[in-house]
Amino acid sequence: MPEPSLPAGPGRRPTITREDLIAAALALLGPHRSVSTLSLREVARAAQIAPNSFYRHFRDIDELAVAMIERAGSSLRTIIGQARHRASPERSVVRSSVETFFEQLRADDKLLHLLLREGTAGSQAFKQAVEDQLCFFEEELCVDLVRLAAASNLPLHEPALVARAITRLVFAVGTIAMDLPPARDQELISELTTMVRMIVNGSRSMMGAAEG
Template sequence: MSGIRAQQKQKTREALIEAAFNQLSAEHSFSNLSLREVAREAGIAPTSFYRHFKDMNELGLTMVDEAGLTLRQLMRQARRRIANGGSVIQTSVNTFMEFIDTSSNQFRLLLRERSGTSKAFRAAVAREIQHFILELAHYLESETHCESLHAYIQAEAMVTLVFSSGAEALDQDQAQRKELTERLIWQLRYIARGAGHYGSL
């Protein structure tokens, strides 16, 4: 019975996270969300919210973790596809743009809270971006056999550029996003070439 209750509690927790993400939009940031609205969309009473999260801030920090994890998992899948042949940069950029398209609210959360007023949220987003940079740096180091410092600098430049382009892509139509994607691919290739690893990427 305890196992069933634990599963139900986890489902409700996930429903609250999903409900909060669903209410985000270009005009509606996390700071605009109310506990009552989130609980109602998740199908629970507002008082039941506190069985899963201490407050809305804890929910928000969990959402940041979820968004970062989702993106990292997608990029890991992209690297597995690359192992079967294909351009590292093109495949990675296309995967990132798919994330922007299918999980725009998750990316909006990362963007907004990266420079938001909450120190805890800024630190959480910075931590997720750092995870992203380190995973890419490790991949570059293993694939190109460059020094770890050079791999990190290259990864940091690439991630900074990709996140900036992602912010631009959020409000673009399909044609504009296609043009942005092609430009981003070339910009990343220039970074890779400047790092001395263009031929292997």
């Protein structure tokens, strides 16, 4: 039998969704604040609900944090995947993807910040959730690399390792860039684009050497 709805208290919302709670928690994060520092009561207050209402959607704050990390990874994979498919002869796949990554780094939704910070400073559960998302990035990038290599007739040596190297490099640079002023972005975009191309070209050269 469904639980009867109770009247909302002063300033409280009568109903709320998981997405509402995730949005409230994201709004509490700042440049130097990890999701691990959030309290259940703080999130409930930001979402304008009674603390007990939190448990209708999440067991505890850790489950909310993992859901936030999963949402961040899913959203970013979609955005960056679209950027790879939008590439043109004038705007390369590499440059397009790196620029999109930095656009998300400076976006207001803080999703990329969440992935970058929790991967290095969060609890073991949070770090594992970030690691899972990075693996998803690598798998999707590998598929695209193989597709692009076939289209250009320039096969790659160990494309899965290439995807891993690129993903880890981009996120490492992003972790550094997160705390730098946006005025440095163009410099970092150019450097990162060159480094990614070096990885790809090195893999192509290794493939040619192996065939020779």
